[in-house]
Amino acid sequence: MHELGIVFHVIDDIETLGRENDLSRVSSVTLELGEVSGVVPSLLQDAWRWAADRSDLLRGSELVCESTPAVTLCDACGRTYGTVEHGRTCPYCGSGDTHLLYGRDMTIKQIEAC
Amino acid sequence: MDEFRVIEVKQNVMASNDAEADELRAALAHEGTTLVNLMSSPGSGKTTTLGRTIGALAREMSIAVMEADIDSDVDARTIAATGADAIQLHTGGMCHLDADMCRQGLDELADQLTHSGKDPHRDLVFLENVGNLVCPAEFDTGATANVAILSVPEGDDKPLKYPLMFEVCDLVLVNKMDVAPYFDFDLARFEDNVRSRNPKATVIPICAKTGEGMDAWYDWLRSLVRG
Ligand SMILES: Nc1nc2c(ncn2[C@@H]2O[C@H](COP(=O)(O)OP(=O)(O)O)[C@@H](O)[C@H]2O)c(=O)[nH]1
Ligand SMILES: [Mg+2]
Numbered sequence: 001m002h003e004l005g006i007v008f009h010v011i012d013d014i015e016t017l018g019r020e021n022d023l024s025r026v027s028s029v030t031l032e033l034g035e036v037s038g039v040v041p042s043l044l045q046d047a048w049r050w051a052a053d054r055s056d057l058l059r060g061s062e063l064v065c066e067s068t069p070a071v072t073l074c075d076a077c078g079r080t081y082g083t084v085e086h087g088r089t090c091p092y093c094g095s096g097d098t099h100l101l102y103g104r105d106m107t108i109k110q111i112e113a114c
Numbered sequence: 115m116d117e118f119r120v121i122e123v124k125q126n127v128m129a130s131n132d133a134e135a136d137e138l139r140a141a142l143a144h145e146g147t148t149l150v151n152l153m154s155s156p157g158s159g160k161t162t163t164l165g166r167t168i169g170a171l172a173r174e175m176s177i178a179v180m181e182a183d184i185d186s187d188v189d190a191r192t193i194a195a196t197g198a199d200a201i202q203l204h205t206g207g208m209c210h211l212d213a214d215m216c217r218q219g220l221d222e223l224a225d226q227l228t229h230s231g232k233d234p235h236r237d238l239v240f241l242e243n244v245g246n247l248v249c250p251a252e253f254d255t256g257a258t259a260n261v262a263i264l265s266v267p268e269g270d271d272k273p274l275k276y277p278l279m280f281e282v283c284d285l286v287l288v289n290k291m292d293v294a295p296y297f298d299f300d301l302a303r304f305e306d307n308v309r310s311r312n313p314k315a316t317v318i319p320i321c322a323k324t325g326e327g328m329d330a331w332y333d334w335l336r337s338l339v340r341g
């Protein structure tokens with residue numbers, strides 16, 4: 001859905017980085033996607049191919065997506081657990097008084113460039 | 115042949131948008147403009163609510179609308195028919211607006227007002243975001259406040275299915291209360307579902323078609339505009 005918007009932001013950030021570091025070509029970009037970021041990697045790849053090939057710096061570059069785990073904190077018992085496995089209910093004490101610690105983040109981890 | 119090397123970046127994808135959004139919010143506060151980002155599914159009643167709201171508040175404050183819901187000017191013309199200034203933003207088929215697109219829209223709006231010999235300052239600007247409960251919630255537009263509209267036929271479980279939308283909004287309008295008797299929509303259950311995601315959100319049931327319940331919404335807007 002909003003994958004194209006995300007790709008535009010990634011490309012903007014890398015073009016800025018490219019100017020600051022005098023880069024001429026980027027061959028790959030690695031993104032870390034939180035498990036509950038809601039982003040669909042295959043849609044991201046499609047959007048990437050379309051948008052990256054319109055950038056001189058990023059033409060032909062590969063997008064690598066790595067998944068990072070989502071973790072929820074239980075406010076009742078103070079323990080943490082995997083969000084994807086257990087959702088909003090704490091598997092230790094059964095409380096629903098929980099909140100997501102991380103797992104929604106999208107981070108540009110690294111690029112390969114010259 | 116140049117050597118490719120690995121460069122660590124470690125940069126959050128949303129960081130630059132968030133920074134632009136904060137900048138825009140600060141600039142708007144400085145100018146004394148309140149920007150309300152209105153989000154909902156298609157057909158929940160964004161345009162109808164705006165039309166009626168403009169009718170009720172236009173004598174107290176200067177209002178304008180930026181339409182981003184689909185790339186046609188149907189909504190912008192509906193709003194213009196109420197006498198308010200409206201512009202159509204071109205999202206190029208995007209499913210959301212980000213802070214930069216929003217800022218460009220505000221510049222365009224100011225240009226258009228200046229061009230037609232009007233004061234470009236507005237006390238209150240509404241952004242009718244793209245009709246979608248998922249994507250618009252992902253991007254901070256720089257708005258002063260986020261408002262979601264949920265209409266009765268959509269069901270009271272939507273905060274559980276689209277949590278982010280209900281987490282980012284300051285206020286939820288429950289629209290089409292006139293048809294509540296025909297749906298098993300439970301307002302108390304809906305409020306519980308909203309609060310479970312966002313304890314701070316205000317919930318106001320309205321009927322944009324008749325205007326019922328909308329005074330509470332107008333009061334909320336008045337105090338937001340007063341700052
Ligand atoms: N029954 C009823 N219909 C409404 C109400 N508000 C809006 N509508 C209708 O819902 C449809 C979609 O409204 P619109 O404002 O265009 O929704 P938008 O896509 O969110 O801008 C229109 O046919 C409206 O007349 C309401 O309070 N009650
Ligand atoms: Mg509309």
Ligand SMILES: [Zn+2]
Pocket residue numbers: 074075076077078079090091092093094095
């Ligand atoms: Zn627990």
